[in-house]
Amino acid sequence: MNTLNHNRTYSLFLGLLMCSLVSFGQTKKPLSLDDYAQWNKITNTAISPNGNWVTFSYVPNEGDATLHIKKTEGDTLRTAINGKQVAFSANSKWVAYLVNPTKKAVEKLKEAKKPILSDLQLLNLESNKVSEVKNVKGYHFSKTSQFIAIQKNPMDKKADHKGSDVLLKDLNKDITLNIGNVANYAFNKEGTLFSYVVDANEDDGNGLFLIDLNTLRTYPLHTGKFTYAQMTWNKKGDRLAALFGTKIDTLVERENKLYYTSNLSSGMTTAIIPNIYSPEGDANFPKPLTICDYGKLTWNKAGTQITFGVKAQKDVIKKDDLLKADVDVWHYKDERIQSRQAVQAKQDEKATFTAVLNLDSKKFIPLENEEMPRVTVSKKSDWAVGSVDTLYRKDLTMVRGYTDLYSINTKTGAKKLIAKKVLRNMGISPNGEWALFSKDGAVMGYQFANGTLSNLTERTGINFANEEYDIPVEKPTYGIAGWSKDGETLLLNHKFDIWIISLNSEAVSNLTQGVGTEGKIRFRLVQLDPEAETFDLTKPLLLYAYGDRTKKSGYYEVTAGKKPKALIYEDKMMGRVLKAKDTDNIIFTQQTFVDFPDYWTSNLAFKRPKKITNANPQQADFKWGKRVLVDYTDERGHELQATLALPADYDSSKKYPMIVYFYEKMSNRHHLYSMPTYDDRPHMSAYASNGYLVLMPDIVFDEGLPGSSALDDVTSATKEVIKLGYADPDHIGLQGHSWGGYESSFIVTQTDMFATVVTGAPLTNLVSMYNIAYKRSGSLNGPILEWSQGRMGVSPYENLALYQSQSPVHQAKNINTPFLILHGTSDGAVDWNQGLEFYSAARRLGKEVILLSYPDEPHHLGKEENQKDFQIRMKQYFDHYLKDSVAPLWMKEGIKHADKKRVGPEVLKKGE
Template sequence: MQKLTSTSFFAIIIGLLFINQAAIGQEKKPLTLDDYGQWNSIRNTSISPNGLWMTYSYNPNDGDSKLHIRKIDGDTVRTAINGKQVDFSMDNQWLAYLVDPAEKEAEKLKKQGKPTSSNLELFNLASNKVSNVENASSFSFSEASNYIAIQKNPSDRKAEHKGSDLILKSLKDDKTLNIGNVSSYAFNKKGTLFAYLVDADGDNGNGLYIIDLSNNRSWPLHTGAFSYSQMTWNEEGNQLAVLFGTTKEGNVERDNTLYWASNLTSGMSNFNTQNTYSVSDDSSFPEDMVISEYSRLTWNEKNTQLYFGVRAQEKELKKDDELKANVDVWHWKDERVQSVQMVQAGRDRRSTYTAVLNLGNKKFIQMENEDMPNVSYSDKSQWAMGQNNTKYRNDVTIPGNYADIYSVNTQTGEKKLITERVYWKLGLSPNGEWTLFSRDGEVFGYNFGTGKTTNMTEKAGVNFQNEDYDTPVEKPTYGVAGWSKDGKWLLLNNKYDVWAISLTSNEAKNITQGMGDEEEIRFRLTQLDPEEEDYDLKQPLLLSAYGEWTKKSGYYSVEMGKKPKALRYEDSMIGRPTKAKDANKLIFTEQTFVDFPDYYVADLTFKNPKKITDANPQQANYKWGKRVLVDYTDQRGNKLQATLALPADYEAGKKYPMVMYFYEKMSQRHHQYSMPTYDDRPHMSTYASNGYLVLMPDIVFDEGKPGSSALDDVTSAAKEVIKLGYADPERIGLQGHSWGGYESSFIVTQTDMFAAVVTGAPLTNLISMYNIAYKQSGSLNGPIIEWSQGRMGVSPWENMELYQYQSPLFHAQNIKTPFLLLHGTADGAVDWNQGLEFYSAARRLGKEVIMLSYPDEPHHLGKEDNQKDFQIRMKQYFDHYLKGAPAPLWMTQGIPNADKKRVGPEVMEGNK
C-alpha cells in the first residue's frame, strides 16, 4: 500500500479546492425579472437574392438593438446600432438600411422638444465601404440595381405641402441627382424609368415627372397648380397613372381627374400617348361624387382597366351652421351604433366605393355602393364578386356575416345573383374565373363564364367541415389550400390532408395520399415564392407538417400520385422558411421550450441546417426547465392535451407547486420558447427556473357553457398531473388574462382545489358585458358573447338563467380561494367595471380579494414600469400562497392611495 506524503496530501486538498471553486463558478442561477433586460429578440432578417448574405438584428428588452450584416458562410462584416428596414439590391452588390439614434440620444432630443430622424447607410458588399445620408425617411432600389432613390424628411414637418428632398443616386458611377419637393416616387419594374410627384409650397412646379435612367433625361408628363396622388405603374412598367385635382371653395372633397400615359419606354424622345378622364365629361358618373385620392389606383393585367375609389362630395360646415348642443343620437334603426361610428369616424372620412374605368371606351362602372359595400375583383379577368347584405345588416338576432353574393361584370356593369344568405365567402381564383363559398361544410364553386355553381367537395366523397370549430355559428371548412397553375384544379384542406378537386371533371385526388389522416399529421401547402399565386402540380410541392399529438413540426415534399417524403420533421417548432430569390437557400427558425428561435440556413432539402444566429448565449448561465406532454380526458369525454413545464432541478417523484396558465387550446405551444419579456403574463421559463411546474391545458367548449367547459378541462388537466405524481395538490395556482381571466374568475367560484388565483382583465358579468361596447372597435359586445368567443348561443333575454349561471359574479358567494385581480382603467376590450364588479361583490362577501388597478392602461399593460410592477406582484402572490414565502405589505394591509408612490411591491411585511 502506497504511503500518502504530506506534500501529496496538500496537493489533493488544493486540487479539491480548485474543483469546488470551478463548480461554484459554473452553478446556474434562477431567472429573475432583473435578468430580463439582456434577452434579445431577432428582427430585420433578410437573405440576399444570391443566398450568400444575411442580415438580422438583436433587439434586447433594455437598450439599443444591433443590426448584423454577415456572410452566411463567413463572419459578420458590419454592425449598426438600431438599424432597420434592410433591403438588398437585386444584383447582390448593395445593402441599404435606416439607422435610428441611440436610445439615450433619442431621449435627449425628446426632452429638448426636437424630432428624431433616421439616417440611411448604403453598404457596398464587395468593398465593405459605407456611405451615409442624413435625415432619411425611405429608400428604394431599382430592379436593375443601377439606382437607389432616397427620400428625406421635410425640413418643416408642419408645412402644408407634402414634398421633401429626394436623392436619386447612380450605383454605377456614384453620381447623384437632387430633386426637391417630392411627395411620391417609384421605379418601373424593369428599373429603366423613374417617376415622381412634386408637391411644393404654393403648388409651384407641382406635377408628374419621369426620368429616363438610360440618359438621365427628365420629362414633365403632367404639371399644373393641382395636388397629385396615387401614382402607379402597370406591371410591365410602360404605363403610368395618377390622380390630379383641386378642392373648390366650400367643398370638402378634392375634384380629381384621372390621367394615364402609355408607351413609356427607355430611350424614346418624347412621351405623347396621354389620356385623361374627367367626371365632368361623363354623364354616367354619379352626381355629387368624386374620384377619391383616398383609394389607390390599380391596373388590370391587360392594362385595359383602372380601378379606383369614389365617394360623395360634401359641403363644408360653416361655423355659424354648427349645432351648439353636443349630442349623439343613438337610434334603434342605426345600422352602425353610434359608438362604432365614433371609432370609425376617421376611416369614414376616407372610405370609398370601388369603381372601374374601361380605358378603351372610357366606360365608368361603380361596383360598390351602399347596398353592395364589398366587392372583390381580379386583375386577370372581367369578373368580380359582390356582397349585398341589406337583408341581414339590421337583423340583430343573427351573426353579422351573412350576405347575398353576386357576379359583377366589370366591362358592362351587369350584376347577377349567385346565391343568397352565405356566411363563409372563400374568395376568387387567381385567374378570376371562379369564386368560392361554403355552406354546411361543403365548398361550392361558381364559374363566372358559365354561370354555373358546382359542389366541389362532393367529388371527393369526404367531409371537409371543421367539426372542431366550437363557436355557435355555421361551421366552416378547413379552407382553400390554393389553385393549380394550369387553372384546372382547386386545392382544398381537409383536417390533415390536402385534396385536388378537378374544375373540369368529377375527379378528385388526395395529394397527400391519406398519410395525414393515417398519422394525424396536419399537412398544408407552402409557397416559397411570395409573388406566386398558384401551384405547379407537375413539380414537387412543399408541405408544412404538424403532428396533432406529437407536436412535431417541419416540412415534407410531395409529388402528385406519391406519398409525402419528410425533408425535416423534428420534435421542435420549425418556422416558415424564407427563400433567397435567385438561389436554393432557405432561412428559417427552430425552437423548443429550451432553445430560442434562432435562425438556420439550408438548401431546399432542409438537410444539414447551419445555425446562423445566437441571440441569447447568456441563457447558459441560468436554470431552465423542460416540457413534457400530458394526455388527459375531460369529464365530457373529450381527448385533450396539456404542455407541462418541469422545474429546472426536477427530481422524479417529488411533488412541486404548480401554476396553470390557459386561454383556449394551448398544447400547440409545447415547443414554443418562453421568452423573458416585460408584459402582464407569467413566463414559464421564469417560474420553472424558480422551482415551479407550469401547466398549459387545452380547453374546448360546449355551446352555452363557456365557464363550465373551462372548469371541466382545467380541473381535469390538474387532476391528471396530480395523478402522474408531478404536482402538490395543495399548492396549485391559476392565472388567466382576458378570456382566460373570465375562465379563471369562473373557476374560483366553483372549486376550492386551487390555492390562489390571479385573474387579469376578466369578464365577470356576462349580462352587463353583453350590453356595453367593446371600446376599441365601438361594437356592442352582444355578438361576441352570443356567437363568437362567448359561445353562449342565445341572448340574455332568451335565457337569463343561463347567463347568470355562466357569470362568475353570480357565484361570488361560493369563493373560498384568495384571488388577485388585474385591470387597466383604459381597457378597450374588457371594461374596467367588469373587474370592479367582481372586486366589489367579493369584498362585500368578505372574500380575500385584491385588485391591482393601473390608471390609463389598456387591455394589456403597455408601460414598462407597470409591466415590471405586476410581474413582481404576481410572483410574490404565488410565492406566498404556493411556496409559503412571507407576504409583502401590499398583500397583508393594502397601500393607502396617498402612499402609492412611496411603497413598492418589494416592501415586505414589517419593513415600512
C-alpha cells in the first residue's frame, strides 16, 4: 500500500516535472530591442605559434569587452576587461596585450578632460604570472622571444619633440633597459639587433642608435641636432636606413639626407661604416626636389636599392602675404574639381613621388612625376611599372581608370611602353620578371628582360572575364589566385576552378581538375602563412570551397595533378582559417542563420573540430527562425535565388507577413548569422523572432535600367514566395538602404504589390544627383551613375528620358503605397536633399509619406540613441501596415519640431 502510494506520488511528480519542462520549453520569448544589449561579437582572435593557446574577446553591444586567454584543450587561464592588441611571443611562452579603461571610467576621464591611457599586461603562460606597465602606447616582441620593447606615451603630447620612454625588457634575465625620448624603434628580422631613433627636447641627444641584444652594447650610428625619420630594416635584417635633416624656417619641407649602412650583425667585431647620401652633393638630383621625411623608405631584397619619397620644395608664405579673400576657383580645365581637391588637401600635402637610389653606383633615379604619378617597384628585380593617365583623366566622357603602362629600369631610368589604355593592371610577379594586366577577359604578360608582350591565357581556350560583372565597363577577371614558389607559374582563378599557367613554357593545367565547374563549387586558394608571397606546388594546398547554388561551404585539399578532396563541406558558412605558425593546429568559425560564428579548433585535416567559444548562450532563451533557399526566374529569364527567413514556430498551414530586404546579390548571405545590433537596417533574426518572413533576393542589372531591373527581380522573387504558400500577399513590405534605398524608392513608384515601403538614404533623382558631389570623396556623382553602381552607361545629356524613367522622383505620381524615408542630414554618400526631393514630390502629390530626418548623422546612423530610435520606429511602421497594429502618434499626426524632444516613438496618441 505504501509502495503504491509512493509510486503514484512519484508518477505525479514525473508528470508535473514533464509539464514544467514542456512549459519551460515554451517560454522562449520573441526578441526585442531591449534584448540586443546581451549579444556579443568576437574580436582579438589569435592562436599561439605552438597552437596550444588562443585569445578572443567577447564584445557586447553595451558594456565592456572581455579578453579571454585560453588553452585550446583546456579552460580559460585569464580574462581582462577591455584587453586589445594581443600578441604571442614566438616561443609561445608569453602573451601581451593592452588594457583600456572601462566605459564608465572613460566617461569620467572625458568629463575631466584627462587623457585616456592604456596599460600593458604581460602574462607568462607557463607560470600564470602577470606583470603590468602603465601608460603604454605600444609594444613588440623580438623574434627570439627574449626581448619585448614597450613604448610609453609621451609625458606631454603637445611637445615639439616626439620621443617617449621605451622599456627594453629581457624576459630571460628579468633585466630592463629604460631608453628615453624614443620616437621610433624596431627589431631586425632575426631579433638579434634593436634600432631606435631619439627625438628629444631641443634636439638634445638626437640620433640613430643600435643595440646588440646579445651584449646589450649600444652603437650610436649617427647623432646630431637633426630630426630622424623613416628608420627601416631590410628584410634580411643586416642593413639599416633612415632619413635625417633640419627644418629651415623659410622652407615648407625639411631638407633631408639619407643614412644607410650594411653588414650589421650580432657580435660585430668590425667598425660600422656609415654611408650618407646628400641631394646637395648630387648634380643629378633635380631642383627644387627634396627628400621628404613622410615618404616611405624601402629596401629591395638584394639590399642594393633604397626607394624614398621626393617632392618639390616650397618657400613658406608669410601670413601677411596670404590672400585675405577666401575663394575657390572652379575652372573647367580642372582635372580634379575643387571639392575633390578640398577632400584630398591633407593627402596632397603629404603626397610624394617615388625615387630610387642605386647604392652601388650612387645613382639617383626619379620614378614618379606629375605625368607618371603611380609606379609599382619590384623588390626582387631592377624593374618597375609606371602608369600614365594624362590622355584619359581629362576626358570627362570616358570611364575612369584607364592608363598607359610603361616598364622602367630602376638602374638606368629607361622607360618603354608596355600597353595603351589599360583598365585592369594586375601588378608584378613576385620574382620581378613579369608585369601583368587583363584585357577583354585575357591575362596579358609583359616580360621585362626581352620586352615581349604575350597572351598568357590564350592557350587555355577559356575567357577569364567575370561573367557576372554587370557594370557597363570592361569586365575584370576573377583575379590572381597566387604564384608558384619560383615565380615562374601563375595561378589564375576562373569562376569555379583554378588554372596553372607557366610563364616560360606553353604548359597549362587545371589545378582543381574541373571539379569546381562540374559541381558548381567555387574554389579559391587559402594562404595559411601571412608572410608568404607564393605557394609550393609540390605540396598539398588548402582550398576554400563555396557551393554556388547550394550555399554550402568548407575546405578541400588539392595536390597538383590530383582531384581536390573534401576535408569539411557543410550547409554552413565557414570562416577564415587561422593556423598556428609552428604546428597544424587551426582555429576557424562556422555559422548559420541560427548559429553564431563561434570559434572552433582542429588540425588541417579538420578532424574532430571542437568548439572553443560560446559568445551568446542567451540565444537559447529566445525564439529564432530558420532559412530556406528559394529558386526563381525573373521576367528576363535569369535563374536566380533568394534566401527566406522563416518565423520562429513556423506553421506551413499559415501565411505570414513578409519584409523584402535587398541590395544586389543577397542569396550568398543564406548562412550568415543575423546579429542583433544597433544600426539602421532590419535584423532578420529579430523580425523572424516576431512572426515575420524576411526575403532577401538576388538582383542582376541591365545597362541603363537599374530601377527596372530591381523591380523585375524583387517582384519575381516575391511572387514565387507567395506561390509557394509562405507569404500573406496583402501584408508584404520592402526595406532597402543606400543603393537598396534607391531600388525600394523606385519600386514603390511602379507597383502596388507591397503594403508599405521603408527606404533609407535613398538616391531618388538621377538627374539632379548626376551633377552634385559625393561629399565623402569630393568627386562628382556622374561617373558613379554612368560607369559604376548606377550602370546607366550614358549621361543625362545623351538620354535625359532614360534618366527620368529610372528616377523615383520623376515617377512619384504613380505611388499608391504609404512609405517611410530615413535620411541623415550629414550623409556624405547620398545627399540629404535626395530624400527631401522624394518627400517633397510625394507630399505635393498627396501621397502618404514620412521623412525621418536625423540631424548631423552620416550615411549610416552613428549615434546609438538614434539607431535605437529608428529600430523602434521602423518596427512600429511595419507592424502597423503588415500586422495591423495601432499606429503611434508620430505616424498618425506627426510631431511638431518644438515637441520632438518631448514625445517619444512609444506614444500611441495624444495624452498617453
